[in-house]
Amino acid sequence: MLVGGGGRPARAVGAGAAGGRPLIITEDPLLLDDLLRLCAAAGAEPHVRHAVPEQSGTGGAGGAEEVRGGVGWESAPLVLVGDDAARRVRGAPRRDGVFLVGRELDDPLVWQRAVEIGAEEVLRLPDAESRLVDRIADVVEGAGKPALAVGVIGGSGGAGASTLACALAIRAARAGERTILIDGDPLGGGMDVLLGGEGAEGLRWPDFAGSRGRVGAGALEESLPELHALRVLSWDRGERVVVPPAAMRSVLAAARRRGGVVVVDLPRRVDEAVAEVLAQLDLVLIVVPGELRSVAAAGRVAAGVRMVARDVRVVVRGRCPGGLDAETVAGLLGVPLAGEVPVELGLPGRVAEGEPPGAQRRGALARFCDGFWQRVLGAAPGVPA
Numbered sequence: 001m002l003v004g005g006g007g008r009p010a011r012a013v014g015a016g017a018a019g020g021r022p023l024i025i026t027e028d029p030l031l032l033d034d035l036l037r038l039c040a041a042a043g044a045e046p047h048v049r050h051a052v053p054e055q056s057g058t059g060g061a062g063g064a065e066e067v068r069g070g071v072g073w074e075s076a077p078l079v080l081v082g083d084d085a086a087r088r089v090r091g092a093p094r095r096d097g098v099f100l101v102g103r104e105l106d107d108p109l110v111w112q113r114a115v116e117i118g119a120e121e122v123l124r125l126p127d128a129e130s131r132l133v134d135r136i137a138d139v140v141e142g143a144g145k146p147a148l149a150v151g152v153i154g155g156s157g158g159a160g161a162s163t164l165a166c167a168l169a170i171r172a173a174r175a176g177e178r179t180i181l182i183d184g185d186p187l188g189g190g191m192d193v194l195l196g197g198e199g200a201e202g203l204r205w206p207d208f209a210g211s212r213g214r215v216g217a218g219a220l221e222e223s224l225p226e227l228h229a230l231r232v233l234s235w236d237r238g239e240r241v242v243v244p245p246a247a248m249r250s251v252l253a254a255a256r257r258r259g260g261v262v263v264v265d266l267p268r269r270v271d272e273a274v275a276e277v278l279a280q281l282d283l284v285l286i287v288v289p290g291e292l293r294s295v296a297a298a299g300r301v302a303a304g305v306r307m308v309a310r311d312v313r314v315v316v317r318g319r320c321p322g323g324l325d326a327e328t329v330a331g332l333l334g335v336p337l338a339g340e341v342p343v344e345l346g347l348p349g350r351v352a353e354g355e356p357p358g359a360q361r362r363g364a365l366a367r368f369c370d371g372f373w374q375r376v377l378g379a380a381p382g383v384p385a
Helices: 029-041 064-068 083-089 110-117 129-141 161-174 217-223 245-257 272-280 292-306 326-333 347-352 364-377
Strands: 023-025 047-049 079-082 098-102 121-124 148-154 179-183 230-233 261-266 283-289 312-317 337-341
Touching (some): 023 029, 029 129, 083 110, 098 110, 110 121, 148 161, 148 245, 148 272, 161 179, 161 230, 161 261, 161 283, 161 364, 245 261, 245 272, 261 272, 283 292, 283 326, 292 312, 312 326, 326 337
Parallel strands (some): 023 047, 023 079, 079 098, 098 121, 148 261, 148 283, 179 230, 179 261, 283 312, 312 337
16 A cells, blocks of 8 residues: 555554453463463463362352353453363353463364364464463553554665654654654664754663563663653664664564554665564655665665565655656656655754754654654644644
């Protein structure tokens, strides 16, 4: 779906219900130990029900009827049914978020039991431990629809990609979107500097360089500097300029799980770490000045980006005297046009004085960003100054 066509780019819908405590149903002590351990790893405190769930108003073995009778079968955001308990919940109402879990699932009838209880999936431990921890952690964090993730990359040197990324994040935050701005370019000077917050307290990229596996979404957001109503993950002034691909993948995945908008400022080179980011983005904007040499350079950048990214568009920045118009630039690159950003007079001076790009509501940059978000996020309330 074209950005300019009034719709938003295709995006995956995340699983998970609103935050809460998962329900475990089993009487197998070894399996229960495993599930409690995995819940602890995900930061969850589950409800546990055994072979005969105890509840008010019933004193006997009620089987599936007891599961329906108020122990959380329908209200729990996630239900983990031990293979030993599948027959006892066979008559429970059908619902999403039910998993059949066991340690020995070679029995061919296990799939029949999964169908009978309406399980989404059969999980065998220990093979599926990582998958199960992720699902439980989604419940704890209240993970729902992931953030719309937009990357911005310069087609040539000095194209203004960082300026546009910063302005997009500023305008999204002022429109009321939960917004995280991620600086993916270690040699770019720092997005916190562009926002006037290089001294703000909070973690920077080197603090996450050792991240592996799942990073807590809420913990990530709370740990980052907050500037102009958005969170910023930037670089410190140290010598580290490399973050391993696994850390890039984990951090961006965590940023997306909180919903809202994630904007990533990208370097022009597509290495393994940048490829990890591109693979998670819903949309990539290549910023190209409207002159022939910049378009030639942007062609090489676009070729690398399009090998990984799902949706790539071009933003044409201004037009040089005797230069190319936006449609011609897009045609030469073979990339759909997302729009044109006119040159905004006085912007460098205001940035030097501490005003971030996009702060001027009536400025050309802010108008472009507001229009962009209205197209990709749908109808939105008025954006305050």
